[in-house]
Amino acid sequence: MKDFGSDKKTVIQANLDAQKIAFAPIMFQAAKSLRNLGILDYLFHHTKANIETIATSLNLSVYGVKVLLEAGLSLELVYLRDNEFILTKTGYFILRDEATNINMDFTQDVNYFAMNHLEESIVEGKPKGLKELGNWDTVYIGLSELPEKAKKSWFDFDHFYSDYTFPDVLPILFNSNPKTIMDVGGNTGKFAMLCAKYNPTVKITILDLPGQTIMAQKNIAENNLEDRIFTKDINLLDPSSVLPKDFDVIWMSQFIDCFSLEEIEKIFSKAHAAMSDNTSFYILETFWDLQRFQSSTYSLHATSLYFTAVANGNSQMFHSKDILKIIEKVGFVVDEIHQIIGMSHTLIKCKKRIV
Structure with a gap:
């Protein structure tokens, strides 16, 4: 059987990974915003660019682009060289990889709010997060009646x-x-x-x-x-x-x-x-x-x-x-x-x- 885990990390790496988990929902939204607002796509087509150029080109505020790209640094979606941002391989996957995009949309449109009920679901043995989408006992009963965005992401x-x-x-x-x-x-x-x-x-x-x-x-x-x-x-x-x-x-x-x-x-x-x-x-x-x-x-x-x-x-x-x-x-x-x-x-x- 494959080794699916170990405890050989340094304390520093373990702490970093713990913070990634602690802030995961916030940073997920940052990655999605970098994708949806066209910032990653701009860097894909322009190789590198500074905050002001990106903000002007996409009609976004300098502040908004700045906070997203700085989050992108910690997410390793971009890196910074000579005050200009460059797309990383991970950033490319978020932008262009079909599986990654389908997974992200599924997470956002079907699961994001529902996951707030995970503990309750574990305790009761019922899908308590489903009420965020509709009033059914299981999602399969309500598939044809899901909200359109959730339905598309589910079937995709x-x-x-x-x-x-x-x-x-x-x-x-x-x-x-x-x-x-x-x-x-x-x-x-x-x-x-x-x-x-x-x-x-x-x-x-x-x-x-x-x-x-x-x-x-x-x-x-x-x-x-x-x-x-x-x-x-x-x-x-x-x-x-x-x-x-x-x-x-x-x-x-x-x-x-x-x-x-x-x-x-x-x-x-x-x-x-x-x-x-x-x-x-x-x-x-x-x-x-x-x-x-x-x-x-x-x-x-x-x-x-x-x-x-x-x-x-x-x-x-x-x-x-x-x-x-x-x-x-x-x-x-x-x-x-x-x-x-x-x-x-x-x-x-x-x-x-x-x-």
Whole structure:
């Protein structure tokens, strides 16, 4: 297992890191303002510039540019040479890196105020920060009704990480030439439509909450795929709910992180009951212990707290061993594992254990 931490820092470095944490929400806003107000972009295009030049060019006050750029020095987004500011590599990532910008917007528009309720969420086991967005028990019930800015940032975040996986997973998924696919938690239908376009004969059924299936139906109709993609409303947390049978593939992508381990075991049991010996069960997830880069692990640990305070109060981005234990317990065997699909995903293919 990777070493995800140590205590080998000097006292000076440890103190600096502690102050970064203490002032993190304030400095986050400074970084966002440097991006949104065009200051980082100006430095990208002009190589270097002083405060007065930037303020005049962007129609901002000298004071405003000054305090933001001085914060940018401590954030290491810029550095100062001969009274002129220069963009750093980190500043470039804040400005131009798509993943960083999607993460920042997700943090601001979905999580920023909600995270003020994290302690309360931990104590009560409920997403107490969700009330900052709307009055629902979980965010999934209210996805279609989120405030527009939050909705855009939520879907941008969700789709960005899943979309990178699709070119890699489609050849694996269709290697066995499935005729029917059950897409559990199919959301807006994006993956189902890609499957239908990748294979001209496959038929896909999306299972999700009513709010999501309504969005999916609209997208399916706009793409003239009503004859091959179908939807079914389901709440998998309802003890009486069952998954339909007679599918070649059961597919769950970025889905199980929406549930607790106890709930995942029940959902996997429902999948197991719906499968024949020839059905393949695919799980596509981002496991924090299987990341190539420390930045990915950091992002996943932060995302877990979104699930705690906003999404549902009891799920997270999991360690792979947590899920592999449930896979074995329910009665599956792992047929294949494909690591680092897309940016940071792992694809697990399961079959029913033959007794």
